[in-house]
Amino acid sequence: MKDFNPADKIQDLQYFGEFGGVNPSISDSSTYTFLSAKTMFDTFEGNMEGCYLYSRHSSPSNLYLDQALAAMEGTETANVSASGMGAITPTLLQLCGAGDHIVSSRTIYGGTYAFLKNFTPRFGIETSFVDVTKLDIVEAAITPKTKVIYCETVSNPLLEVADIAGLAKIAKKHNLKLVVDNTFSPLSVSPAKLGADIVIHSLTKYINGSSDTVGGVTCGSKEFINSLKNVNSGASMLLGPTMDSLRSASVMKNLRTLHIRIKQHSHNAHFLADQFEADGLKTVYPGLKSHPSHELYKTMINPEYGFGGMMTIDVGTLEKANELMELMQSRNLGYLAVSLGFYKTLFSAPGTSTSSEIPLEEQAEMGLTDGLIRFSIGLDNDIQRTYEMMKACMVELGIL
Numbered sequence: 001m002k003d004f005n006p007a008d009k010i011q012d013l014q015y016f017g018e019f020g021g022v023n024p025s026i027s028d029s030s031t032y033t034f035l036s037a038k039t040m041f042d043t044f045e046g047n048m049e050g051c052y053l054y055s056r057h058s059s060p061s062n063l064y065l066d067q068a069l070a071a072m073e074g075t076e077t078a079n080v081s082a083s084g085m086g087a088i089t090p091t092l093l094q095l096c097g098a099g100d101h102i103v104s105s106r107t108i109y110g111g112t113y114a115f116l117k118n119f120t121p122r123f124g125i126e127t128s129f130v131d132v133t134k135l136d137i138v139e140a141a142i143t144p145k146t147k148v149i150y151c152e153t154v155s156n157p158l159l160e161v162a163d164i165a166g167l168a169k170i171a172k173k174h175n176l177k178l179v180v181d182n183t184f185s186p187l188s189v190s191p192a193k194l195g196a197d198i199v200i201h202s203l204t205k206y207i208n209g210s211s212d213t214v215g216g217v218t219c220g221s222k223e224f225i226n227s228l229k230n231v232n233s234g235a236s237m238l239l240g241p242t243m244d245s246l247r248s249a250s251v252m253k254n255l256r257t258l259h260i261r262i263k264q265h266s267h268n269a270h271f272l273a274d275q276f277e278a279d280g281l282k283t284v285y286p287g288l289k290s291h292p293s294h295e296l297y298k299t300m301i302n303p304e305y306g307f308g309g310m311m312t313i314d315v316g317t318l319e320k321a322n323e324l325m326e327l328m329q330s331r332n333l334g335y336l337a338v339s340l341g342f343y344k345t346l347f348s349a350p351g352t353s354t355s356s357e358i359p360l361e362e363q364a365e366m367g368l369t370d371g372l373i374r375f376s377i378g379l380d381n382d383i384q385r386t387y388e389m390m391k392a393c394m395v396e397l398g399i400l
């Protein structure tokens, strides 16, 4: 991937706005006029590039953000949506119908898990959940009905790493689409460059980075994105999870500082993970040598962006986890909140929050323990100071 740097691709986009502005004008219209009736017909048929129809289909502001995110992921094009789930659900419904089968990682975002486990069976789509770090198990789960392999680059909340190049080979061999949710590792990993067919993000997290909106994107080939937006048969067009133009303009402005933020998130998380592991806490971070996929992940990342801002520690019991999170919040070390990618540290106990959709027995089986705390480490300027304050909380509660 040495020839591909996602932040350079974002930097290299050039804008001359409607009035010469350095930011494109925000398109504040739901509908668009045509000077001739024939052009309107051709646009409906999907034959007119550069003409807009109706903003559920596309808008100039959304297309700017589509282009920027496609450039970042190195795909032909992209389609932004109102939320991450608004990208994931139409993508999977576009690829699969009644009688089809999905092989999915078992450690995925709780909402995606609930969608595949509880919702898509209503439409005759069945999913097998497997340990995606074991390529032989993934391949063994494929049936003649399988259409999709689904995973997250770095999984939520256990931070397992998917071997995307290995999965892509299996997908090609069986003529399946590999769909990768790259929400935890923007810039660090470029899944399409490793062979993924479709790359999804929840923009809500690192890409927007200010916890002030939800948003999503599907990045892929022109053929697939056009099928999602097809006025007669496209799941995005027909289900309607459209991002608002005002919002896409603000997300795009935040995207421009993503590389600076990711480096700081990674630096801070790596520092804390090193310290907490040395202190004897059970710490999971892909940048630690003790992480089972550390060597693999090293070969996957664009190294300058590091191993990301997410880490977990296990403090033994849910009671201790709750006490620690409440104390850390009262000391202003961050917020007891779900989500990730904010400038302040966010922490939550996944078993009782973001992964509570996963039944308790299954949580235990996948190693999602009660005392687990998931951290999205913030942009703290002095991480040594943060470490000392966090450690003081742990000592006070008898965790260290």
Ligand SMILES: *Cc1c(COP(=O)(O)O)cnc(C)c1O
Pocket (backbone or CB within 6 Å): 083, 084, 085, 086, 109, 111, 112, 152, 156, 181, 183, 184, 202, 203, 204, 205, 214, 215, 216
């Ligand atoms: C948050 C998240 C989603 C869902 O995104 P929303 O914007 O909340 O709809 C999907 N996948 C991952 C990995 C997430 O963290």
